[in-house]
Amino acid sequence: MINVQNLSKIYKTEDVQTNALNNVSLHIKGGDFVAIMGPSGCGKSTFLNILGLLDDASAGSYKFAEVETVKAGEKKKSTIRKKNIGFIFQNFNLIDELNVYENIELPLIYNGVSSSERKRRVEEIMEQINIGHRAKHYPQQLSGGQQQRAAVARALVTKPQLILADEPTGNLDSSNGNEVMNLLAELHREGSTIIMVTHSSYDAGFASRIVNMKDGEIFNEEHASQRRDVFEKADAQELQ
Numbered sequence: 001m002i003n004v005q006n007l008s009k010i011y012k013t014e015d016v017q018t019n020a021l022n023n024v025s026l027h028i029k030g031g032d033f034v035a036i037m038g039p040s041g042c043g044k045s046t047f048l049n050i051l052g053l054l055d056d057a058s059a060g061s062y063k064f065a066e067v068e069t070v071k072a073g074e075k076k077k078s079t080i081r082k083k084n085i086g087f088i089f090q091n092f093n094l095i096d097e098l099n100v101y102e103n104i105e106l107p108l109i110y111n112g113v114s115s116s117e118r119k120r121r122v123e124e125i126m127e128q129i130n131i132g133h134r135a136k137h138y139p140q141q142l143s144g145g146q147q148q149r150a151a152v153a154r155a156l157v158t159k160p161q162l163i164l165a166d167e168p169t170g171n172l173d174s175s176n177g178n179e180v181m182n183l184l185a186e187l188h189r190e191g192s193t194i195i196m197v198t199h200s201s202y203d204a205g206f207a208s209r210i211v212n213m214k215d216g217e218i219f220n221e222e223h224a225s226q227r228r229d230v231f232e233k234a235d236a237q238e239l240q
């Protein structure tokens with residue numbers, strides 16, 4: 001689904017040049033759940049923003065579903081984004097003036113979906129994410145966990161091929177954070193493709209792959225099966 005080859009991003013300000021991404025290459029199949037980890041400033045958010053077509057790479061190739069996006073025009077990128085990508089942010093990014101129902105409905109309005117179909121889809125997703133009882137509430141009237149559930153519902157209502165999550169539990173206490181991670185894990189089991197930036201190795205444990213970044217580069221990758229091996233070995237040693 002995602003094919004990134006030698007992607008670079010350089011930020012230039014008047015006197016400083018920052019190489020935020022250096023020749024990053026990554027292939028992500030449909031149905032993968034990938035966690036991106038690494039120290040602050042290593043380029044995780046830059047990478048996620050480029051994958052979400054919210055920012056442009058300086059060089060290299062990024063193919064989304066076989067379509068090259070580097071150097072693509074804004075219109076083409078915005079169409080791919082609106083139809084295929086759902087975003088979940090650390091600070092939820094709900095619109096304060098809209099209630100939960102209206103926040104979730106918004107991407108469908110952007111996509112030109114008819115009002116009867118919008119109603120059907122918003123009600124369906126609210127039921128699935130278990131936020132229907134808060135449909136008329138405004139973001140400020142919800143707990144952090146409920147706000148993030150509403151944001152997850154908004155990300156999913158267009159049935160995107162790809163979900164991008166930037167520190168989705170960063171503003172939540174551990175119980176609300178766990179609830180959101182279980183929701184993402186359930187979506188992954190149902191076949192969703194998820195890419196999540198996180199500082200939390202606990203949250204990364206829900207992913208099927210962990211990509212570790214440093215200084216704008218991917219320096220290694222772990223798969224869930226390898227991690228299980230490590231835990232099993234540790235368990236076996238403890239039993240001896």
Ligand SMILES: Nc1ncnc2c1ncn2[C@@H]1O[C@H](COP(=O)(O)OP(=O)(O)OP(=O)(O)O)[C@@H](O)[C@H]1O
Pocket residue numbers: 011012013018019020038039040041042043044045046047
């Ligand atoms: N708009 C910008 N203009 C100039 N430099 C930028 C810009 N955005 C990011 N950078 C720089 O690019 C590098 C990578 O930043 P990025 O936000 O991608 O890191 P990160 O790994 O997501 O960090 P954190 O974990 O703290 O969110 C940093 O050195 C940062 O200062």
